[in-house]
Amino acid sequence: MTLSQNISDYILRNFGREYLENYLTYIQSSSNTYIRLSPFFNSDETIQSLKNYGVQLKQVENIHFAYQVIEGSHLIGKTLDFILGKYYIQSLSSMIPAMILNPSSNDKTIDLCAAPGSKTTQLAEMMNNKGTLIANEISPERVKSLVFNVDKMNLVNFGIIQGKGELLNQIYDNYFDKILVDAPCSALGILQKKNEVSNWWNENRLNSFTELQTRLLVSAIKMCKVGGEIVYSTCTLSIEENELVLNKILKKYPVEIIEIKLPIKSHNAFTQYENEKLDSSIQKAKRIIPWEINSEGFFICKLRKIEKTEKSEIKRLNKDNIQLVDPKSSKIKDKLKILSEYFGIDEVILSKYKYLIKTNDIYFVEKNFESPSLSNFMRIGSKLGSIEKRGYIQLHSLAAQIFRNSITNNIIELDIEQLKIYLKGGTIKKDFSTTGQKVIKFRNDIIGTAVASKDGLKSQFPREYRTQEIIVK
Numbered sequence: 510m511t512l513s514q515n516i517s518d519y520i521l522r523n524f525g526r527e528y529l530e531n532y533l534t535y536i537q538s539s540s541n542t543y544i545r546l547s548p549f550f551n552s553d554e555t556i557q558s559l560k561n562y563g564v565q566l567k568q569v570e571n572i573h574f575a576y577q578v579i580e581g582s583h584l585i586g587k588t589l590d591f592i593l594g595k596y597y598i599q600s601l602s603s604m605i606p607a608m609i610l611n612p613s614s615n616d617k618t619i620d621l622c623a624a625p626g627s628k629t630t631q632l633a634e635m636m637n638n639k640g641t642l643i644a645n646e647i648s649p650e651r652v653k654s655l656v657f658n659v660d661k662m663n664l665v666n667f668g669i670i671q672g673k674g675e676l677l678n679q680i681y682d683n684y685f686d687k688i689l690v691d692a693p694c695s696a697l698g699i700l701q702k703k704n705e706v707s708n709w710w711n712e713n714r715l716n717s718f719t720e721l722q723t724r725l726l727v728s729a730i731k732m733c734k735v736g737g738e739i740v741y742s743t744c745t746l747s748i749e750e751n752e753l754v755l756n757k758i759l760k761k762y763p764v765e766i767i768e769i770k771l772p773i774k775s776h777n778a779f780t781q782y783e784n785e786k787l788d789s790s791i792q793k794a795k796r797i798i799p800w801e802i803n804s805e806g807f808f809i810c811k812l813r814k815i816e817k818t819e820k821s822e823i824k825r826l827n828k829d830n831i832q833l834v835d836p837k838s839s840k841i842k843d844k845l846k847i848l849s850e851y852f853g854i855d856e857v858i859l860s861k862y863k864y865l866i867k868t869n870d871i872y873f874v875e876k877n878f879e880s881p882s883l884s885n886f887m888r889i890g891s892k893l894g895s896i897e898k899r900g901y902i903q904l905h906s907l908a909a910q911i912f913r914n915s916i917t918n919n920i921i922e923l924d925i926e927q928l929k930i931y932l933k934g935g936t937i938k939k940d941f942s943t944t945g946q947k948v949i950k951f952r953n954d955i956i957g958t959a960v961a962s963k964d965g966l967k968s969q970f971p972r973e974y975r976t977q978e979i980i981v982k
């Protein structure tokens with residue numbers, strides 16, 4: 510692994526020779542793998558199941574849901590537990606910004622730069638899958654990975670916008686309680702995994718990042734309520750993209766930096782840059798040095814908004830052609846009743862959501878999710894299913910996973926060989942002496958749905974998961 514002259518000169522000039530030597534050793538070393546256990550599953554069972562695959566884990570000190578993969582990291586992205594969303598593969602440092610933002614289910618929360626969703630999924634879990642979590646991402650390609658991950662993690666309290674974070678204050682003014690700005694950056698903290706950064710890194714690129722980071726942060730400040738909190742994080746080490754962005758912001762906008770305590774080793778941020786003295790409160794922001802914690806380099810700062818910002822010019826929104834309907838609405842009530850009876854899902858469970866009908870597809874989102882406009886979302890909540898010819902709801906496999914603790918009827922248990930066919934989207938050629946849509950169970954897990962006929966059981970396991978190599982032990 511090589512380090513470009515540009516980076517090496519930059520590090521030497523700003524941090525000195527010893528730091529550069531440590532940095533060089535760090536990027537040559539292999540990276541550690543960490544996972545974050547989902548709170549929606551029994552952690553002991555997940556750990557035991559991974560043990561059966563030959564995966565050995567070590568709990569991270571001070572972070573109860575984080576584990577280092579000591580052995581078996583090549584298996585960790587291929588297990589059935591992974592595809593069912595029982596854990597998420599994420600670097601240790603990347604888990605810290607969401608922990609510092611610490612949203613609850615009552616906080617209207619936005620993740621401004623969200624793909625591929627490591628922190629969105631963590632925020633949703635911290636909010637206990639309730640309330641309003643909006644995830645925004647500019648790149649259409651990367652939005653796909655965001656959707657894949659929120660779906661995989663069984664989430665129902667989110668909406669996804671594909672747009673420019675710096676313009677979202679035209680929709681949301683003094684609105685959110687908690688905002689994460691995990692900004693695009695020059696990535697010096699993750700070079701160990703992303704060596705290609707070395708090919709393009711230069712100080713011009715650095716400057717264009719600082720401009721975008723500042724615009725994103727300004728937009729976040731305008732979107733935040735007074736008293737609301739913003740976490741600004743980057744995975745880079747440069748002073749320009751971290752301390753200097755904050756220094757500029759503090760001069761112009763009504764925010765203060767809050768003291769934070771990280772659960773892993775970190776250092777106070779700098780308050781001097783070349784000969785310039787920076788705002789002294791910037792020392793409350795933290796730098797995570799990659800080689801000190803065997804993970805990625807990060808910068809994390811928490812801000813509180815202390816005064817109202819001038820009202821942004823609110824974009825005239827198209828009249829919403831999207832409507833979230835109550836489960837009691839005549840548009841959906843009967844369909845939910847049939848679904849409830851067919852699978853034995855208690856109606857009380859189904860009443861905890863609002864529903865979105867898009868032609869023949871139905872989505873469901875936690876009932877407290879709200880936004881002044883819905884037309885800007887490319888996705889709200891999870892897919893419940895599709896309306897089939899007779900007007901009934903065909904349950905989606907991911908919805909079956911979400912309702913796993915409530916489904917009592919029309920379940921078929923598979924053995925391991927049948928499961929392998931199911932996961933590839935095939936038909937299990939056996940007469941199960943029952944017909945219609947079924948929910949598929951393997952050991953203690955609900956895996957998805959399938960349709961039984963006299964010819965066999967046709968898998969409805971989602972297409973995007975079938976291409977994944979899944980090992981079952």
Ligand SMILES: C[S@@+](CC[C@H](N)C(=O)[O-])C[C@H]1O[C@@H](n2cnc3c(N)ncnc32)[C@H](O)[C@@H]1O
Nearest residue numbers: 622623624625626627628647648673674691693
């Ligand atoms: C550091 S990554 C985010 C990682 C993500 N928070 C996670 O934990 O998985 C920054 C993201 O910002 C996106 N981005 C770049 N410019 C943006 C903009 N103007 N508005 C919103 N997102 C932007 C990039 O495409 C990239 O996906």
